[in-house]
Amino acid sequence: MDIKPATQRPELLFEVSWEVCNKIGGIYTVLSTKAKTLQKISKDTTVFIGPDVWSQTNPSPWFTECNVTGLSKWSKNAHLPEGISVRVGRWEIPGRPIAVLVKFDGMYAVKDEFYGEMWERFGVDSLHAYGDYDEGCAFAHAAGIVIESIILSGYGQASPIPAVPEPPRRGRKKKIIPTIVAHFDEWTTGMGLLYLKWKMPRVATVFTTHATSIGRSICGNDKPLYDYMSGYNGDQMARELNMEAKHSLEKAVAHQADAFTTVSEITARECEQLLERRPDVVTPNGFEKNFVPAAYKFDAARAEARASLINTANALTGAGYDDNAFVVITGGRCEYRNKGLDIYLDMASALRNMDTCRKIIAYVMVPAWPKEPRADLQERISANTPTDTPLQEPVLTHWLNNPESDSVICRTRSLGFCNIDPRVTVIYVPCYLNGTDGIFNLSYYDLLIGADATVFPSYYEPWGYTPLESVAFGVPTVTTSLSGFGQWVLETYQNYFEECGVNVIGRGDSNYQDVVTNIAHAIEYLTCADSRTTARIRKAAMNTAAKASWSNFISYYDEAYSIALANASKRL
Known part of the structure; x- marks a missing residue:
């Protein structure tokens, strides 16, 4: 793999995952180890957003609520929809990056209306949803609203950007627009990306699938994935395996993202076949050796x-x-x-x-x-x-x-x-x-x-x-x-x-x-x-x-962010 140098770094980066401050799988390791390198490159310009699934009797051992200049003030004055609340603080991992935990209970009340909007705009078929689909989508929807609110507050920018592009006027001096990237991990956050594509088209979006939902399902049902890869149709297999909602969402997000990435060449081929889009960049997972004894x-x-x-x-x-x-x-x-x-x-x-x-x-x-x-x-x-x-x-x-x-x-x-x-x-x-x-x-x-x-x-x-x-x-x-x-x-x-x-x-x-x-x-x-x-x-x-190590692999993400920013600029 050749690492290409970054042509443009975002001034502000959001990264959204169900596993921010929530240790349940491998994505936690990806993000929690990558954070230290991101902090070294540009301290506190990355905001991690995760679900607030915790309580006073069961607090997250990986999150500390504390003052974060600018964000804490925003959180006290943010006019968020009913049923969405936030806590601002630090993720207790090497680098201690900024984290915002989002309560999303209020999104269930508007679920059907929102699903309808996503069907009309992006063709996401949520009709056959079951299991954890609604929970993931409720969180992602709330996360998108929170990102929108933070950006409109002007946090991390020399000046706020408008939610939608302003019409050109003769003689007006060209306004410099801050470079902002919102990065979403896995299908569970996909609705957040689509929300921003709808509401804030100036924001560059990146989608990373760490494993396709339909590919994992094919394997989990003891079907041979690799010998017959070229013969599989993702939509057909989703219907056969009752995975229509997740697959529909994941496919739509892969196509709508300004930059689409996955973690290995083998999964890139899987995406190309089953999601019908070749990832723009393969972003292998690095890590930090901080758990190895001196x-x-x-x-x-x-x-x-x-x-x-x-x-x-x-x-x-x-x-x-x-x-x-x-x-x-x-x-x-x-x-x-x-x-x-x-x-x-x-x-x-x-x-x-x-x-x-x-x-x-x-x-x-x-x-x-x-x-x-x-x-x-x-x-x-x-x-x-x-x-x-x-x-x-x-x-x-x-x-x-x-x-x-x-x-x-x-x-x-x-x-x-x-x-x-x-x-x-x-x-x-x-x-x-x-x-x-x-x-x-x-x-x-x-x-x-x-x-x-x-x-x-x-x-x-x-x-x-x-x-x-x-x-x-x-x-x-x-x-x-x-x-x-x-x-x-x-x-x-x-x-x-x-x-x-x-x-x-x-x-x-x-x-x-x-x-x-x-x-x-x-x-x-x-x-x-x-x-x-x-x-x-x-x-x-x-x-x-x-x-x-991440010091070697982070350049793959720089390439993805450059692609996303370039594609987003075409919408201006």
């Missing part, structure tokens, strides 16, 4: 993590692993097929028949439906007494509410991992690792540093933060060519562990068993690597992470 703390943090991972495995299985055990981890959302959890488990099974040089503990760290941490496991860990007898169900750290329908535990059982074979042990951690899980009491990052390798064999993965996080800790990773990160690695490096700390396995719709075998061989190789080779691989991994 060099002087690194070895101690790794030793603590390894001790916790190995001691838990011993307490569960009685297998007597020592520090030479090879710990491999997969993590992320609990999407059995899309995240490749099926391949990971079959890979662990295949390793039992290979010539590995170290005993392997394979962790599956994905939040499912946990009931409680196991009391018998807690007792063994607290006692810290060696044992050679396994616990009942020695593959599970937390009891499940749905053990008979959980895909991971069912597959783990069927592969025979409940019968302890110390060569390869699988351990399922079905809870969110935030430091209070009751077994490890460490965060995912605090444990990740102790791994010898990670595997993320995704089927549907527009970008893929998990392998990027892994290499930031110097932990080599295996991913697939169907992930955006994997494609970036293939474009940037030779595909060897020693070159980049990553091994990208070619994956399609028809080579499942080959993927299983190839990943197993990659792990087998790592178990037999000597200390010098391992050190080179870990250093290469860290170098890869450094190359994927």
Whole structure:
């Protein structure tokens, strides 16, 4: 990917997402890490806008309400429609950017009228909406109104801009219009972009889809996406999969945006086929390494993590692993097929028949439906007494509410991992690792540093933060060519562990068993690597992470903003 220099930066940038100050998925990581670089480039010229879904009894741990020069004054005097209210403050992340949280309850009362307007103006078909569609659209509508109000107040500008272009007059001196960009992430914010296109056509708009709603739905319904991509029609599939409202909105926003972006080339092709617009720019996801311990703390943090991972495995299985055990981890959302959890488990099974040089503990760290941490496991860990007898169900750290329908535990059982074979042990951690899980009491990052390798064999993965996080800790990773990160690695490096700390396995719709075998061989190789080779691989991994930092990737967004401003200027 060639990074083009910015030709024009916005004087004021709004970025709207459901995940601003609301940590529920990968977009939170995108925005919260990008913010630090935006603040370095131009402090406090970016305003993040998110949903105010919090209360006094359940406040956001990532937001502090406080005075922000200019915005706080606006918020006290803003004449917003009934049912819309705002809180102004700071997002408590590196860089502490400005954040505005929006209450949007009042938008439900005007929902039908607004949907009708969007149908007439942009062809958005909300007739078959269900689930979270109304909530996302209510927030987006309110966010658009809030942006309009902020701009008309003159915040961040030498002079306010009119809501609509003024007619030209002979002899009038040309007025310099402030450059303002409103950036919307995912279909959940799309109505806000359309509102501004309608009400404030001078504002340049950017739309980023981090995954198309219809592409994700195709995969989620176990349909082959890639072999048949050229034959899919997005509108037809939306009708078939009952996704008409979301797809209609996403497609309309993609076509109406002044600049349309997505996070990887593989998703760009998906957009071109299913949304019928090729993204103007591919904007890969960078990140900041602020969660990685400093060099002087690194070895101690790794030793603590390894001790916790190995001691838990011993307490569960009685297998007597020592520090030479090879710990491999997969993590992320609990999407059995899309995240490749099926391949990971079959890979662990295949390793039992290979010539590995170290005993392997394979962790599956994905939040499912946990009931409680196991009391018998807690007792063994607290006692810290060696044992050679396994616990009942020695593959599970937390009891499940749905053990008979959980895909991971069912597959783990069927592969025979409940019968302890110390060569390869699988351990399922079905809870969110935030430091209070009751077994490890460490965060995912605090444990990740102790791994010898990670595997993320995704089927549907527009970008893929998990392998990027892994290499930031110097932990080599295996991913697939169907992930955006994997494609970036293939474009940037030779595909060897020693070159980049990553091994990208070619994956399609028809080579499942080959993927299983190839990943197993990659792990087998790592178990037999000597200390010098391992050190080179870990250093290469860290170098890869450094190359994927926001300081390198932010220029892709600069290009998108320049395109948006240029296209918006044509409407003047």
